[in-house]
Amino acid sequence: MVPYQLMEDQGWALDLDELHRALTVARGHCNPRAIYISNPGNPTGHVQDRKSIEEVIQFAAAERLLLLVDEVYQESVHGQGREFISYKKVLFEMGKEYSETVEMVSFHSVSSASFGECGLRAGYMEVVNMDPEVMHYVETLLCTNICTPVTGQLALDLMANPPKPGDSSxxxxxxxxxxxxxxxxxxxxxxxxxxxxxxxxxxxxxxxxxxxxxxxxxxxxxxxxxxxxxxxxxxxxxxxxxxxxxxxxxxxxxxxxxxxxxxxxxxxxxxxxxxxxxxxxxxxxxxxxxxxxxxx
The missing domain is CATH 3.90.1150.10 (Aspartate Aminotransferase, domain 1)
Structure with a gap:
C-alpha cells in the first residue's frame, strides 16, 4: 500500500500534487498498479466536486492506473450545496479518450447506505473497460465467493430499484x-x-x-x-x-x-x-x- 495524504485544512480535499508525490516516491521501490478513491470520503466525509473527479481520472489515465472508486456513502450526502457525482458519469462525459480507455471499478453497498447500514451485508461493483482476459478471472473469482444472505439481496434490490410514485410502499x-x-x-x-x-x-x-x-x-x-x-x-x-x-x-x-x-x-x-x-x-x-x- 502507498498512502497519500488529504488536505485537512481544506475539508479533507484531495490534492493532485500529493498524488504525484506519492506515486513518484513509491516507484523507487514498487510499481503501483491501481489507485483507490473513497467518495464520499470515509471517514473524512469529504465529497468531491466534478473538477476534482476529472483530475483523478486524468491522473489515472496518464499513469495507467486501475481506478478503484468506493462510492458506498453516496446516499448519505448532506453538505449544503454539495451533491454526489459518480465517477462513471464524469468518465463518460469526458469523451472517448477517457471513456473508452480508463479501467475503472466502482463499488456500492447497502451495508453503508441509508437503506441498511451495517445490519445487512450486500453490495455490487461495476467494471468498466477491463481487459477481457482479466475479466475472465474476475468473474471466476466472484463465482467462488458469493455468500450474501437472502435478506441482503432483497435490501440491495430495493436500493437499486426503489419504490416509485404510485407504488403502495x-x-x-x-x-x-x-x-x-x-x-x-x-x-x-x-x-x-x-x-x-x-x-x-x-x-x-x-x-x-x-x-x-x-x-x-x-x-x-x-x-x-x-x-x-x-x-x-x-x-x-x-x-x-x-x-x-x-x-x-x-x-x-x-x-x-x-x-x-x-x-x-x-x-x-x-x-x-x-x-x-x-x-x-x-x-x-x-x-x-x-x-x-x-x-x-
Missing part, C-alpha cells in the same frame, strides 16, 4: 429515507459544533458519509504515556474512553495518518438522544483528560 419509503437523512445532517452539524468547542480538539465539517473525523491536540504527557505503552496516542485515548465512559470510537492511526497527528472516527448515524449521551460522556472524559485528572 412509496410514501412510507420516502418518509423513512427523509427522516434518516435529516437526522444524519442535524447530528453531524451538532456534533461538529460540540467537538470544536472542546479544548484540544478541532473538527472539519462533513459533507457526506456517516462519520466525523476530529483531530486531537493532546498534551505532551499523554503522548509520552502512549509511547511508554507502545501504542499510538489516539489508540490510548480510545482505550481510556471505552474503559471510563463505555463509548467506542475509532482511532485515526489505522488510516495512515502522518506521524504526530491524531484523530478519532465518530459515527453520527444514530438516534439524536443516543448522540447526546455519547457527546456528554465524550465531553466529560475529554475535559478531565486535558486537565490531567484522569487515571493512567
Amino acid at each position: 412509496y410514501d412510507t419509503y420516502t418518509q423513512e429515507l427523509v427522516l434518516i437523512r435529516t437526522t444524519l445532517s442535524q447530528n453531524a452539524r451538532r456534533a461538529q459544533e460540540f467537538l470544536n468547542d472542546l479544548p484540544g480538539m478541532s473538527c472539519q465539517s462533513a459533507m457526506g458519509g456517516i462519520y466525523l473525523y476530529p483531530r486531537l491536540h493532546l498534551p505532551s504527557e499523554i503522548i509520552e504515556q502512549a509511547k511508554k505503552s507502545e501504542v499510538e496516542a489516539d489508540v490510548l485515548y480510545c482505550q481510556r474512553l471505552l474503559e471510563g465512559e463505555g463509548v467506542v470510537v475509532g482511532a485515526g492511526c489505522q488510516y495512515g495518518e502522518k506521524t504526530g497527528k491524531h484523530h478519532l472516527r465518530l459515527c453520527t448515524l444514530v438516534p439524536p438522544d443516543t448522540l447526546d449521551e455519547v457527546l456528554a460522556r465524550l465531553g466529560s472524559f475529554h475535559l478531565h483528560l486535558m486537565s490531567g485528572t484522569t487515571s493512567p
Whole structure:
C-alpha cells in the first residue's frame, strides 16, 4: 500500500500534487498498479466536486492506473450545496479518450447506505473497460465467493430499484429515507459544533458519509504515556474512553495518518438522544483528560 495524504485544512480535499508525490516516491521501490478513491470520503466525509473527479481520472489515465472508486456513502450526502457525482458519469462525459480507455471499478453497498447500514451485508461493483482476459478471472473469482444472505439481496434490490410514485410502499419509503437523512445532517452539524468547542480538539465539517473525523491536540504527557505503552496516542485515548465512559470510537492511526497527528472516527448515524449521551460522556472524559485528572 502507498498512502497519500488529504488536505485537512481544506475539508479533507484531495490534492493532485500529493498524488504525484506519492506515486513518484513509491516507484523507487514498487510499481503501483491501481489507485483507490473513497467518495464520499470515509471517514473524512469529504465529497468531491466534478473538477476534482476529472483530475483523478486524468491522473489515472496518464499513469495507467486501475481506478478503484468506493462510492458506498453516496446516499448519505448532506453538505449544503454539495451533491454526489459518480465517477462513471464524469468518465463518460469526458469523451472517448477517457471513456473508452480508463479501467475503472466502482463499488456500492447497502451495508453503508441509508437503506441498511451495517445490519445487512450486500453490495455490487461495476467494471468498466477491463481487459477481457482479466475479466475472465474476475468473474471466476466472484463465482467462488458469493455468500450474501437472502435478506441482503432483497435490501440491495430495493436500493437499486426503489419504490416509485404510485407504488403502495412509496410514501412510507420516502418518509423513512427523509427522516434518516435529516437526522444524519442535524447530528453531524451538532456534533461538529460540540467537538470544536472542546479544548484540544478541532473538527472539519462533513459533507457526506456517516462519520466525523476530529483531530486531537493532546498534551505532551499523554503522548509520552502512549509511547511508554507502545501504542499510538489516539489508540490510548480510545482505550481510556471505552474503559471510563463505555463509548467506542475509532482511532485515526489505522488510516495512515502522518506521524504526530491524531484523530478519532465518530459515527453520527444514530438516534439524536443516543448522540447526546455519547457527546456528554465524550465531553466529560475529554475535559478531565486535558486537565490531567484522569487515571493512567
